Amino acid sequence: MKDILATLLGALLTFTLASPCSGAPASPDSGRSLILFYSLSGNTRLTAEALSRLTGASLAEIKTVEPYPDDFHAVVEQARQERSTGYLPPLLPLQANLNDYDTIYLGFPIWSNSIPQPMATFLSEHPLEGKTILPFCTHDGYGPGRSARVVTEYCPKxxxxxxxxxxxxxxxxxxxxxxxxxxxxxxxxxxxxNIVIRINDVELSAVLDNSPVAGEFMRRLPLSIPMVQYGGREYYGGLDREIPTSEEGRLRFDDGDITYCPQNNSVAIFYAQSSRPNLTMKVIPMGRVTSDLAPLHELPSSVIAHFSLQSAQP
Ligand SMILES: Cc1cc2nc3c(=O)[nH]c(=O)nc-3n(C[C@H](O)[C@H](O)[C@H](O)COP(=O)(O)O)c2cc1C
Known part of the structure; x- marks a missing residue:
C-alpha cells in the first residue's frame, strides 16, 4: 500500500515549490554558503553533494550521537516515539562554524510529513538567526509535507x-x-x-546564455561529444537527442560562439573567422568561450569535447 501511494504521489509531487515564508528573498549567493544536512540512508547526502557540485558551497553533516537502528521499521517506531514524547536526540559537534555563513542550504529526509527529529534537535539549538535558509528534502513520494513551515517555526528570525x-x-x-x-x-x-570544455589537454572556460536552448543543453551536462574540425574555423559534433526549439538561428558566427544547429542536431565551437564567414545552415548561439581560443588551432581534426558545469569540476 505504501509503495502504491508513494508511486502515485511521487508522480504528482516530484518537484514542489512552497511559498517563501517571509519577506522578499535576499540574494542567497551574495554571501558565503553552507550545505547543512541530515541523512539516514544516504539519499539526502547524494542530493547535498550534487548541490555542492553546482554551487561550490561547503558541506556539513548533522549526526546523532547514538546511531538509529538498521531496521527500517525499528527506525520508524523510534522516530514516532521521539516525536510523540518531544525527545530531541543529542548530536555530535558540527564540523563547521555557522558564523562563517550567511546562506544555509538545509537538507533532510521527510519523516512523518515533517523534518526528522535530529534536525529538530539541530534547529532548536541553532535557530539560524539572520541567515537565509534554502531548505531541500528527499522523501518516498508523499512530498515535503509541513516541513518548510516547521523550519520557519524553528527559525523565526x-x-x-x-x-x-x-x-x-x-x-x-x-x-x-x-x-x-x-x-x-x-x-x-x-x-x-559557467562551463568548462576539455579537449585532450586543452581546458576552455565558457559561459552559457540564459536562453531555452542553452538551458536545455546545460541540463544535459556533463556531455562528451565527438567533434570534427571543419573549414579551419569550427569544431562540430552531433547530439544524441535533438533540442526542441522554434528559434530560427542565424547564418553568421563570432569567434568563440558555442552554437546549436537544429537542422543537423549538432553543437559547434567557432574559433576563427574564415574568408567565407557565411554558414550554409542556421545556428542558434548558446554561449561563448571566454578563454583563449588559440589552443583550438593546435588540436587534431577529430576530438572528443567534454562539456561540464564549472562547479562540477573535481
Ligand atoms: C522514520 C521515517 C519516516 C518517514 N516518513 C516519510 C513520510 O512521511 N513521507 C515520505 O514520503 N517518506 C517518508 N520516509 C522516507 C524518507 O523520507 C526517504 O526515504 C528519504 O529519501 C530518506 O532520505 P535519507 O536517505 O537521506 O535518509 C520516512 C523514512 C523514515 C526512516
Missing part, C-alpha cells in the same frame, strides 16, 4: 526560501532538478552557467 523536494530514489540524478530550482530562485546563476 531567518528568511526561509521555497523548499526543493525530490524522491529519494531519484537522488542519484539530482543535479538537473537542483539546477532548475537554483535558477528559479536566481541563486548561483553565474556559477551554474
Amino acid at each position: 531567518a528568511q526561509v526560501l521555497p523548499i526543493f523536494d525530490m524522491l529519494g530514489s531519484e537522488a542519484r540524478d539530482a543535479e538537473p532538478k537542483l539546477a532548475s530550482w537554483l535558477q528559479e530562485l536566481g541563486v548561483a546563476a553565474s556559477s551554474a552557467r
Whole structure:
C-alpha cells in the first residue's frame, strides 16, 4: 500500500515549490554558503553533494550521537516515539562554524510529513538567526509535507526560501532538478552557467546564455561529444537527442560562439573567422568561450569535447 501511494504521489509531487515564508528573498549567493544536512540512508547526502557540485558551497553533516537502528521499521517506531514524547536526540559537534555563513542550504529526509527529529534537535539549538535558509528534502513520494513551515517555526528570525523536494530514489540524478530550482530562485546563476570544455589537454572556460536552448543543453551536462574540425574555423559534433526549439538561428558566427544547429542536431565551437564567414545552415548561439581560443588551432581534426558545469569540476 505504501509503495502504491508513494508511486502515485511521487508522480504528482516530484518537484514542489512552497511559498517563501517571509519577506522578499535576499540574494542567497551574495554571501558565503553552507550545505547543512541530515541523512539516514544516504539519499539526502547524494542530493547535498550534487548541490555542492553546482554551487561550490561547503558541506556539513548533522549526526546523532547514538546511531538509529538498521531496521527500517525499528527506525520508524523510534522516530514516532521521539516525536510523540518531544525527545530531541543529542548530536555530535558540527564540523563547521555557522558564523562563517550567511546562506544555509538545509537538507533532510521527510519523516512523518515533517523534518526528522535530529534536525529538530539541530534547529532548536541553532535557530539560524539572520541567515537565509534554502531548505531541500528527499522523501518516498508523499512530498515535503509541513516541513518548510516547521523550519520557519524553528527559525523565526531567518528568511526561509521555497523548499526543493525530490524522491529519494531519484537522488542519484539530482543535479538537473537542483539546477532548475537554483535558477528559479536566481541563486548561483553565474556559477551554474559557467562551463568548462576539455579537449585532450586543452581546458576552455565558457559561459552559457540564459536562453531555452542553452538551458536545455546545460541540463544535459556533463556531455562528451565527438567533434570534427571543419573549414579551419569550427569544431562540430552531433547530439544524441535533438533540442526542441522554434528559434530560427542565424547564418553568421563570432569567434568563440558555442552554437546549436537544429537542422543537423549538432553543437559547434567557432574559433576563427574564415574568408567565407557565411554558414550554409542556421545556428542558434548558446554561449561563448571566454578563454583563449588559440589552443583550438593546435588540436587534431577529430576530438572528443567534454562539456561540464564549472562547479562540477573535481
Ligand atoms: C522514520 C521515517 C519516516 C518517514 N516518513 C516519510 C513520510 O512521511 N513521507 C515520505 O514520503 N517518506 C517518508 N520516509 C522516507 C524518507 O523520507 C526517504 O526515504 C528519504 O529519501 C530518506 O532520505 P535519507 O536517505 O537521506 O535518509 C520516512 C523514512 C523514515 C526512516
